Amino acid sequence: MLDVIIIGAGPAGAAAAVTACRKGLTVALIDKARFPRDKLCGGGITGRSRAYIHEIFGATLPPGMALESRRVRIMAGTVVLGDLADAPPLHLTMRVDFDGWLHGLAIAAGAQDFTGQRIARIDPALPAVTLEDGRHLTARVLIGADGVNSITAKALHGRAYDPDRIGFAMEAEVPHDAPPADPVVEIDMAAVAWGYGWSFPKRGSVTLGVGGVHGRNPKMQARLADYLALHGQAADDLRCKGAFLPFGDARQPPGRGPVLLAGDAAGLVDPLTGEGIAWAMKSGQLAGRAAAAAIAAGHPGQAFARYDAALAPVAAEMRHARRLRALVYHPLLRGRFLRSLARQPGVQRRFLALLAGERDYADMRWSSFARQILRVITGGRALPRG
Ligand SMILES: Cc1cc2nc3c(=O)[nH]c(=O)nc-3n(C[C@H](O)[C@H](O)[C@H](O)COP(=O)(O)OP(=O)(O)OC[C@H]3O[C@@H](n4cnc5c(N)ncnc54)[C@H](O)[C@@H]3O)c2cc1C
Incomplete structure (x- = not known):
């Protein structure tokens, strides 16, 4: 029996694998794709992502993997709302390269490579998986890092997401x-x-x-x-x-007993900015840690309770972002928000700090930012309903 089975070898799965392997666990890293594989994505690596790459993988982006941009233009169609030459840096990469690199780091850390393997059956109660070639793997903990169409989330909740809210x-x-x-x-x-x-x-x-x-x-x-x-x-x-x-629609709960959902499988994409890579890596790390702690305590079935507690700050970020999204994108407010974005360098900078993953909503006292936005867009008047 393995300690941990991880389904999905994207950023969430690779982070979970590295974390669990470094805790001395035996890990199977399964993915239906062979790596390097591509993934539809803007490939925007934020400051938050770079910090997590360092913290989780002990690495920095290899030279040549990304293009660094410090210049951001905020547009509304052909109208320039803002043009900042000294914006927080954003690194732009191709996921085929980036994910291939992370997968390599996970295998180097000791994860057993089951990429290029489709899953025929998943049994969250044991937990266990059967590969399409007939091999049967069991483990103490199962981490579903299998992306937006997660079969692990479907096994737990019947469906992976709500199509109207996603x-x-x-x-x-x-x-x-x-x-x-x-x-x-x-x-x-x-x-x-x-x-x-x-x-x-x-x-x-x-x-x-x-x-x-x-x-x-x-x-x-x-x-x-x-x-x-x-x-x-x-x-x-x-x-x-x-x-x-999958933004702002986190699976509730993101796991059960010895089964944990991480990254897109847990709906952890920022609903305002669309940032998902950093949250995939962070939640993967937290899942790997929770698995290790529960196994060390002799209670792998309590892995989810530990993970859920550790994930609380990430879930809070998603909630803050979701509330702020209503202020930024609501049709009744949007025109005024865009005008304020054009006129107020302070609003521009704070908005770009969020987009570039330089600041957490909690750290930047999002509620004061929300109040600032509200003041600007309502001109001090009450917020319209809707
Ligand atoms: C168009 C677009 C643009 C985006 N732009 C950005 C951006 O610029 N910056 C940013 O931070 N985020 C961006 N995101 C979000 C980001 O791509 C995701 O949040 C991130 O990839 C989540 O990582 P993950 O490891 O959870 O899932 P994934 O990267 O999707 O990895 C999941 C893995 O699971 C595997 N898998 C799935 N099903 C199975 C199965 N049944 N059996 C075995 N393996 C399976 C897949 O092959 C895949 O390798 C964008 C998303 C989209 C759609």
């Missing part, structure tokens, strides 16, 4: 010959409802994307086509792909 995002990759000398990140606050559009420069391409609440954007493909047209690109000439973005 986010949906689409992207296209526009190749270029050489990385830009002064890479500019663009955020378009008018591209979709309850979300934004982004232009993320990479070393070999620019990622153009739009993402927002799925239920509020029934024609996301058309929104992407409009956004591409704004950048002089025709959707028909590019490969446009979409994926669900």
Whole structure:
């Protein structure tokens, strides 16, 4: 019997694997894909992500893996709301490289490599999994780090997410010959409802994307086509792909007994900014730690109780972000928020600090930020209902 089975070898699974292996546990890291594998993503590595890479993996982004940008333009369609040359740094990478690197670190830490293996059956009660090739693995703890369409979450809760509340995002990759000398990140606050559009420069391409609440954007493909047209690109000439973005809709509870959900499988994507990589790594680390502590105490069935307690600050961040999202994206408030964004450098800087993962909502006393936004957008008047 293994100590831990981890399903999914993305950032959450790799972080859980490294953490559990360093605690001396035997770990099977399973993924249906062979690594390096691609993953639809803007590939924005925030300050928070870089801090977690250091804390969890004891590593820094290898040279050449990401393009650093300090210049951010905040747009509303063709209107420039703000252009900051000294914004908090954002590192832009391709997930095929980034995840391949993290997976390598997990295997180097001692995780048994079961990538390229599909799962035929999952039994959360034991816990155990049967691979499609017939192999049967049992463990003391099972960590579901298997992304937005998590089979582990489905095994626990019957479904992985609520399609009305979840986010949906689409992207296209526009190749270029050489990385830009002064890479500019663009955020378009008018591209979709309850979300934004982004232009993320990479070393070999620019990622153009739009993402927002799925239920509020029934024609996301058309929104992407409009956004591409704004950048002089025709959707028909590019490969446009979409994926669900599980924000602000955390699985309740994110585990049970010896089964823990981490990363997208637990719905841990910031509902305001769409940041998910950092939270995937952090929750993976917390899951690995909880598994180790419960196994050491001789009670693997109590792993979830430990994990749930440790995850409380992350869950609080998601709640703060969700409340603030209503102030930033609500249709009745949005116009005024955008005008305040254009006029108030203080609001711009605090908003960019959130986008770049430089500040936690709790640390920045989000409620005072919320009050500042409220004051600006309502002109001191009462908040409209809706
Ligand atoms: C369009 C888009 C843009 C985004 N941009 C950003 C961004 O710029 N910055 C940011 O921080 N976040 C971004 N995100 C969010 C980010 O991509 C996710 O939050 C992050 O990848 C979550 O990591 P994870 O390890 O939980 O899941 P994943 O990275 O999805 O990894 C899950 C793994 O599980 C495996 N798996 C799934 N099902 C099974 C199965 N049945 N059996 C075995 N293996 C399985 C998959 O193959 C995969 O390797 C974006 C998301 C989207 C959709």
